[in-house]
Amino acid sequence: MINLKKQLLLLILLGMGQFLAGQELAKDVFMLQRKDWLKNAEASKPKLFEQVKKPVSIVKIVKDERSFQGWRSEGNQPVSELYSSSFKKQSGIVVDFKTHLTGYFTITIKxxxxxxxxxxxxxxxxxxxxxxxxTPFEQYKGGLSRAWLQDEIITVMDVPARVTLPRRVAFRYLKIDLLGSSAFFDFAIADMELKSTTSVNIQPVSLAAGTNSMIAQIDSVGLATLKECMQTVYEDGPKRDRRLWIGDLYLEALANNQSFKKHDLTKRCLYLLAGLSRNDGYLYPSVFENPEPHPQAGISFLFDYALLYNVAVKDYLDASGDRGTALDLWPVVKKQAESPLIHLRRDGMFDDRQAMKDNWWLFVDWNKALDRQASIQGIVIYSLAQTYELARRLGKEREVSHLPALIARMTAAARKNLFNKQRGLFESGPKKQISYASQAWMVISGVASKKEGQSAFEALAAIKDVVKPGAAYLYHYVVEAMIKSGMGREAKDLILDYWGGMVKKGADTFWEVYDPSDDYLSPYGFFPINSYCHAWSCTPVYFIRKYPEIFQK
Amino acid sequence: MINLKKQLLLLILLGMGQFLAGQELAKDVFMLQRKDWLKNAEASKPKLFEQVKKPVSIVKIVKDERSFQGWRSEGNQPVSELYSSSFKKQSGIVVDFKTHLTGYFTITIKxxxxxxxxxxxxxxxxxxxxxxxxTPFEQYKGGLSRAWLQDEIITVMDVPARVTLPRRVAFRYLKIDLLGSSAFFDFAIADMELKSTTSVNIQPVSLAAGTNSMIAQIDSVGLATLKECMQTVYEDGPKRDRRLWIGDLYLEALANNQSFKKHDLTKRCLYLLAGLSRNDGYLYPSVFENPEPHPQAGISFLFDYALLYNVAVKDYLDASGDRGTALDLWPVVKKQAESPLIHLRRDGMFDDRQAMKDNWWLFVDWNKALDRQASIQGIVIYSLAQTYELARRLGKEREVSHLPALIARMTAAARKNLFNKQRGLFESGPKKQISYASQAWMVISGVASKKEGQSAFEALAAIKDVVKPGAAYLYHYVVEAMIKSGMGREAKDLILDYWGGMVKKGADTFWEVYDPSDDYLSPYGFFPINSYCHAWSCTPVYFIRKYPEIFQK
Structure with a gap:
């Protein structure tokens, strides 16, 4: 698994000069539309649904080698015991809210x-x-800001007091240490509460009776994950990063369409990304809402995410029926569809090497070892096909009339250059690397037939040095591809194995980082800074609900 | 020097039972007046005068054994150098506001x-x-709250940001450590400011031309100390404790009467103490303003402070001419004047031993070794005499017509029991202890004649085991007594020596704790928690301005 952030840093530094010299100073192709798009983004901002939540019990965090990361919570004393006596002898106490919450914490002291x-x-x-x-936070030496770690130190000047931390927090457990008090008076914590926030205020339909109980649990944890990430944008993680990435938006919207159906949030995010696009019309991969909406300027062009934006717009139209928004955003979609042409080789292959030399960021997965050629070829084909589908729905085929031929040419090139008929596998790059990613995207893009896809996935098991997915983000596409290849049972097994593995290890929400063989894995060099409620891990919700014939029987 | 807080704790614990069983549940003798007194306290609350102050320079704190507590500041780079470049490489920087300030800190980050x-x-x-x-604050293990130490840790979620710390701070120097940041962006501190607060908004008259320059410096540091402590009450220290004590009020009002003449603040404090007095009519020694005005309930009766309240009311009338307030507060004054009778022996001596057995707190000075018998006898006599003076001014002599005889009786008893004619010294307690405190109070009370006082102070120098003052609070009374004994030169020398010693060691404001022979002395076991701007050390202002013939020539 690669260190995403180190890669990102390099890309930012490399990309900076080019951007400043080039497209960021270029004439703004969306000069006329940008303001309205941002206005529409603002108008679609969902009202946050607030609930007051109280801690449920006092627990102890005990060492247990068999538990996730070596620790588990134990005990279940009522919180009233904390409130009813002096806090001085209770410093270090841990309270359990029994569910993952995102919001604003208030403590009352008497x-x-x-x-x-x-x-x-x-x-x-x-x-x-x-x-x-x-885990003492002082140990942290990573590249991400240490300030993401959620320990806040406050001074309370007067008692009684009711103090609300300014920082929004995301958590289930809270430890309270008393660092200073007076010998001349005693005090108690009188109350604690979290004003939890989410833009979700409905319950999705129940799963079919008789659904496998682990599948039901995975669905439930996935819904919790999605709900926590659905704030005033689709956040990637409510604890850390807390921003809108196209890739996370795409997956969250898929899950939302099958569950909460909160389409205004998708609309807001699509408009926000459009309104904050680069002057040359290409999208930034991530944007921030605060202190005011702005893109992560200076970052490299994240090619595959920009392509998935087009799929997200089409999905949004299909789910919401909101043709007006799709028409409004069509120029952005059309613009993104132009990007593959910049590095398209005459033979119909996308030139991933040249794109990377030009500082394009080809993400696909966290796994640094992954050769991205085949995956990117597949993502381009899939995106262009979905773009053309969208054009058809909007009566815009003539504006992208070149796409069917382009798709066909790229598909043929993929089959010619990437498909090893003898092995029944798609290969990527000069070293003909075999990976889950390549097979998945060849299937999703339609380069591989259903039967070829099935053969390929079956063949993977025997490949010794196969490159496996590095995170839930790619596991999603593998599951999708398996289902498309008629391998429902295997897809279900994969979900039971990967996401079920997190549930068995006690996940209340799905994790950003999960390697079944290494609980301590962190791309940031310190597992406590991982996000344990991460949008891109929520998609079992989508599969379980979209394919009831596979998952709900 | 004793540990004041330990003593206080003991007194609180000892006093608690008695108070709950006794006077605190008694009928409220001021039931009818209390509400109006508190209303008057509120109405007299001075408007805080706010000024925006900026750091002046960047300094380094360097080790220097010859400097106060082994450290001094050095260098004088303009703060613009801090603002003009990335803060990441400047973590740990110290800025100097060049003057002691009290108020609210705001930082702007870009x-x-x-x-x-x-x-x-x-x-x-x-x-x-x-x-x-x-000095790492982690070392602190003392009994006072560690939260008094002024290190605040904040998380800034979004940049640009303008953040104001909720806590009021009192300081000259500010160190800024960066504990967490992102590798993906760089930032600078764009601005820093302190909204300083004080109720003082005038300059007092200048000292006479030709005043000794050290005296002028002492006056200036004293004025700074007083100004910083004059908030919406006379605080004892703006960094630590931050409350209204009668003893500090008495001294601050003396200095104020000779300088800023902010009489509404004195009025407010006198009313506040009256309004928050005990149900039996005796005063609490200290009260708090926040979250709403309340006394330090449960604390023992601080006898000498209650007696000095009477003197403070008389001084207030003399300085302000506000006869209405003095009349309004007369019942409180009269009540305090009753307290000595509770433990008055038949021979005219106040029974300090019995009072202490009854959990009365006889403060006088921090010095634990001090025998308080003589001092307390003097304080009682002085307070009763001043009370009678006040009665005369208010036409209330008939209500306290017993006082002249009582004063005479106690004076005679003091002379008989405490004055050692052979040695020309006043002795205290069964071991006939000789102290500065005893001589001072015998002089101030008028028990000793001018000549006797002079002889006593002159004789002290030769006493090997004489008990010296433990803090500026008692040094004040010694200076007062010396002046009263016609020893202006010696009084001036003492001020030059004691307060001038602090100035020479770099004091911007006068310290709570100062022992010329021990820079690290702390009654709290950790010198950084000492208050370095402390009301009771400001009184050179009073002497220098009240006695220009001694100090300003």
Whole structure:
């Protein structure tokens, strides 16, 4: 697995000069539309649904080698025991809200003996998983900001007090350390609450009676993950990063379409990305809402994410029926569809090497070892085909009349250059690498037939040095491809194995990073900074609900 | 020097039972007046005068054994150098506001490279003296709340940002440590400011031309100390404790009457103490303003402070001419004047031993070794005499017509029991202890004649085991007594020596704790938690301005 952030840093630094010299100073191709798109993004901003949540019990975090990351929570004392006595002897206590929550924490403190004569100092450590509460954060030396770690230190000058932390937190467990108090008075915590926020305020339909109980649990954890990430944009993770990425949006919208059907949020995100696109019309892969909407300027062009934007617009139209928005965003979609031509070789192959030399970012998966040629070829074909489908629905075929021939040419080139008929596998790059990613995208793009896809996936098991997916993001496409190849049972097994593995290890929400063989894996060099509620891991919700014949029987 | 807080704790614990069983549940003798007194306190609350102050320069805190507490600040780079470049390489920088300030700190942060994609984490350490910035606070194990130490840790979620710390701080130096940042963007501190607060908004008259320059410096540092402590009450220290004590009020009002003449603040404090007095009519020694005005309930009766309240009311009337307030507060004054009778022996001596057995707190000075018998006898006599003076001004002599005889009786008893004619010294307690405190109070109370006082102070120098003052609070009374004994030169020398010693060691404001022979002395076991701007040390202002013939020539 690669260090995404290191790669990102390199791409930013490499891309900076080019961007400043080039497209960012170019004439703004969307000059006339941009303002309205941002206005529409703002108008579609969902109202956050707030609920007051209280801690449910007092727990202990105990060492247990058999538990995820070596720690588990234990015990179930009522929180009233915490409230009913002096806090001085309870420093270090851990309370459990029993569910993953995102929002704003408030604590109320009262004097119980003597007159408050001095300030109090507390450290609040919020954890999505037990290990975050017991792993000293001082150890962290990674490249991501240490400030993502959720320990907040406050001084309370006067008692009684009701203090709300300014920072939004995402957690299930909270540890409270008393760092300073006066010998001249005693106090208790009178109350704690979280004003939880999400843009989701409905329950999706229940699964069919008799659904496999692990599938039902995976669906439930996936829904929780999605709900927590659905704030005023589709966030990638409510604890860390907290931004809108096209790739996460695409997957979250898929899951949302099958569950909460909160289409205004998708609409907002599509408009926001359009409104904040580069002057040359290509999309930034990620944007921020605060302090005011702005893109991650300076970042390299994330090619596959830009292509998936087109699929997301088509999916949005299909799910919502909102033709107006799709028409409004059509120029952005059309623009993204032009990008493959920039590095298209005469033989119909996309030139991934040249694109990378030009500082394009080809993501596909976290796995650094992955050769991306085949996957990118597949993503281009899939995106262009979906773009043409969208054009048909919008009566815009004439504007992209070149696409069917282009798709056919690229498909033929893929079959010619990537498909090893003898092995029944798609190969990628000069070293003819075999990977799950390549097979998946050849299937999803329609380069491989259903039967070829099936053979390919079956053949993978025997390949010793096959390149496996590095994260849930790619596992999603593998599952999708398996289903498309008629391998419903195998797709279900994969979900039971991968996402079910997280459930068995106690996940309340699905994790950003999950390697069944390494609980401590972190692309950031410190597992507590991983996001344990991450959008791109929520898609079992989509599969389970879209394919009930596979998953709900 | 004793540990004041340990003593206080003991007194609170001892006093608690008695108070709950006794006077605190008693009928409220001021039931009818209390509400109006508190209303008057609120109405007299001065408007805080706010000024925006900026750091002046960048300094280094360097080790120097010859400097106060082993550290001094050095260098004088303009702050613009801090603002003009990335902060990432400047973590740990110290800025100097060049003067002691009390107020609310705001920092402005801007991005200078890349797009902010992650939160920042900072630690701000505010110090009144250089050592506070370089002494790790983790070492602190004392009984006072560690939260008084002024290091605040914040998370800044979005950049650009303008963040105001909720806590009021008191400092001259600020160290800024960067605890977390992102590799993907760079940032600078764009601005810093302190909204300073004080209720003082005038300059007092200048000292006479030709005043000794050290005296002028002492006056200036004293004025700064007083100004910083004059908030919406006379605080004891703006960094630590931040409350209204009668003893500090008394001294601050003396200095204020000779300088800023902000009489509404004195009025507010006198009303606040009256309004928050105990149900039996005796005063609490200290009260708090926040979250709403309340006394330090449960604390023992601080006898000498209650007595000095009477003097403060008389002084207030003399300085302000506000007869209405003095009349309004007369019942409180009269009540305090009753307290000595509770433990008055038949021979005219106040029974300090019995009072302490009854959990009365006889403060006088920090010095634990001090025998308080003589001092307390003097304080009672002085307070009763001043009370009678106040009664005369208010036409209330008939209500306290017993006082002249009582004063005479106690004076005679003091002379008989405490004055050692052979040695020309006043002795205290069964071991006939000789102390500065005893001589001072015998002089101030008028028990000793001018000549006796002079002889006593002159004789002290030869006493090997004389008990010296433990803090500026008692040094004040010694200076007062010396002046009263016609020893202006010696009083001036003492001020030059004691307060001038602090000035020579770099004091911007006068310290709570100062022992010329021990820079590291702390009654709290950790010198950084000492207050370095402390009300009770400001009184040279009073002497220098009240006695120009001694100090301003």
């Amino acid at each position: 004097a119980i003996h003597g007159t408050p004569d001095a300030p109090l100092r507390f450290r609040f450590t919020f954890g999505e998983v037990p290990s975050e509460l017991v | 991005a200078i490279h890349g797009t902010p994609d992650a939160p920042l984490r900072f630690r701000f350490t505010f110090g009144e003296v250089p050592s506070e910035l370089v």
